Amino acid sequence: MAVVDTETLIDAWRRLLAGSGKPWVLFEHGTCVVLExxxxxxxxxxxxxxxxxxxxxxxxxxxxxxxxxxxxxEGWLVTGHHPDVVTFVALEESEDPSHLAVGMLGRSRRDRDGRDLHVVHVEDGRPRT
Structure with a gap:
């Protein structure tokens, strides 16, 4: 199982949230909180x-x-019980592409991020006035 580096995660989230106009915060293990x-x-x-x-x-x-x-x-998004908390799993990170395996991997990363709480990137997507 490959581990995706922070810059790759930032690039992926920028593409995924392009044009949303929403600020977002990325945590160490790939979990992103989109701030509504x-x-x-x-x-x-x-x-x-x-x-x-x-x-x-x-x-x-x-x-x-x-x-x-x-x-x-490019991979998958794993959601949980809060609509603004999503974890990205890159295609190369999961040897088993089944939704169960990918979901378990994403959920375990969300768990680690929820316990470690280490912010690696903040992006304010709101339009400037």
Whole structure:
């Protein structure tokens, strides 16, 4: 299983969120928090959301996930129980392309990001006035 570096993750999220006009914050293991209602510092707000919705507790809603295959063949997006918290899994990262395997990988990364809370990039996609 390959590990995608931070610059590759930033590039992927820039492509995925291009034109959205929304600020986003990327965490160390590939989880991105898209801020629908940014208030205060972007990194602080995203960290609050991920602290609450990142860690996995089996048997509860935090254990659930959904896998979305990207049309460009670049990989998958793994969502959880908060609509603004999404983890990117690159195609080369999963030897098993089944939604279960990819979902488990994405969920485990969201869990790590929700516990480590290490911001690696902040991008403010809002239009400048």
């Amino acid at each position: 209602e940014p208030g205060g510092g972007l990194a602080d707000r995203a960290t609050e959301i991920l602290r609450a919705y990142g860690p996995v507790s089996v048997g509860g809603p935090a254990g659930d996930f959904r896998v979305l295959e990207l049309k460009n063949g």
